[in-house]
Amino acid sequence: MPRTVEFPFLVDNTLPTFPNSGVKIGVVTFPGTLDDRDAARAARIAGAEVVPLWHADDSLQDVDAVIIPGGFSYGDYLRAGAISRFAPMMDKIVDAANSDAKLPVLGICNGFQILTESHLLPGSMIKNDHLHFICRDQQLKVENVNTRWTGLYEQDQVITIPLKNQDGQYVADAKTLDALEAEGRVVFRYEGLNPNGSRNNIAGITNEAGNVVGLMPHPEHAVEKGFGPDHTGTDGIYFFTSVIKHLLEASK
Amino acid sequence: MPRIVVDVMPKPEILDPQGKAIVGALPRLGFTAFSGVRQGKRFELTVDGKVTEEILAQAREAAATMLSNPVIEDVVAVTVVADAE
Numbered sequence: 001m002p003r004t005v006e007f008p009f010l011v012d013n014t015l016p017t018f019p020n021s022g023v024k025i026g027v028v029t030f031p032g033t034l035d036d037r038d039a040a041r042a043a044r045i046a047g048a049e050v051v052p053l054w055h056a057d058d059s060l061q062d063v064d065a066v067i068i069p070g071g072f073s074y075g076d077y078l079r080a081g082a083i084s085r086f087a088p089m090m091d092k093i094v095d096a097a098n099s100d101a102k103l104p105v106l107g108i109c110n111g112f113q114i115l116t117e118s119h120l121l122p123g124s125m126i127k128n129d130h131l132h133f134i135c136r137d138q139q140l141k142v143e144n145v146n147t148r149w150t151g152l153y154e155q156d157q158v159i160t161i162p163l164k165n166q167d168g169q170y171v172a173d174a175k176t177l178d179a180l181e182a183e184g185r186v187v188f189r190y191e192g193l194n195p196n197g198s199r200n201n202i203a204g205i206t207n208e209a210g211n212v213v214g215l216m217p218h219p220e221h222a223v224e225k226g227f228g229p230d231h232t233g234t235d236g237i238y239f240f241t242s243v244i245k246h247l248l249e250a251s252k
Numbered sequence: 253m254p255r256i257v258v259d260v261m262p263k264p265e266i267l268d269p270q271g272k273a274i275v276g277a278l279p280r281l282g283f284t285a286f287s288g289v290r291q292g293k294r295f296e297l298t299v300d301g302k303v304t305e306e307i308l309a310q311a312r313e314a315a316a317t318m319l320s321n322p323v324i325e326d327v328v329a330v331t332v333v334a335d336a337e
Contacts, residue, residue: 124323127269
């Protein structure tokens with residue numbers, strides 16, 4: 001990938017980040033991925049070293065965590081995330097996420113769709129109930145702060161980050177939904193209007209161990225003043241600082 | 253060359269937003285006899301040579317693991333279509 005000059009970080013110094021933490025976060029790129037650069041930028045702002053991971057490679061390069069970013073991998077052909085699931089890099093990520101080491105994995109938007117197709121997370125996404133592409137600043141309630149990616153949020157905190165997709169309606173059978181609710185695995189719920197018909201207003205979920213989190217909205221687009229919701233919102237940064245904090249504490 | 257046709261439909265309990273949009277549009281063209289539409293997918297797998305039991309089994313496995321997602325879809329048919337001369 002050609003190295004281009006990056007716009008200087010507009011870091012809000014009041015946000016607690018972990019400069020030069022030494023934590024390595026891998027960001028996966030598939031053909032059709034859009035948000036890998038923003039995800040990498042968010043991880044760097046939070047204090048991580050970013051390792052680009054190419055879908056066709058099969059080495060995780062000793063990363064401490066992985067982000068599967070948004071976009072339209074393989075043009076969403078077949079089903080969103082359906083073809084990406086079979087990439088060599090996904091095999092490695094699935095194994096590492098299920099291993100004793102419990103590699104932290106965050107799937108955003110198309111990344112969430114890939115995680116459900118990979119069976120790391122239950123359920124699936126179908127077209128928004130109104131069939132329109134949606135792009136808006138979305139309020140979410142954080143309902144589980146015990147995952148690797150949400151430890152720095154307050155329980156039931158309401159945050160605002162962008163939502164932009166066409167296939168965002170979360171569906172699962174009643175048994176799966178009951179289990180997710182009973183086990184507290186709904187991490188984010190749409191607050192106010194349900195934007196896409198998702199069951200139980202679900203915006204994001206986690207696996208049993210809390211290391212794998214997937215959500216449709218985009219925290220990586222809300223980490224810098226000037227770019228996030230209302231040009232000031234930075235609610236998304238805590239995803240990235242939360243995982244760094246967890247990894248620093250775990251390595252002590 | 254023979255083809256194996258795989259038909260995939262959204263599960264009955266899953267709302268099909270595309271089918272809903274189509275059923276809403278049909279009356280505008282005067283097609284008033286249809287009270288529901290569900291939209292599925294048809295895959296045609298071309299086989300070089302004869303369709304053996306083993307190849308058919310491969311098609312069934314591909315249908316179940318990749319061509320459909322069992323959370324939201326059912327494979328409703330895997331059929332062999334002979335070459336039409």
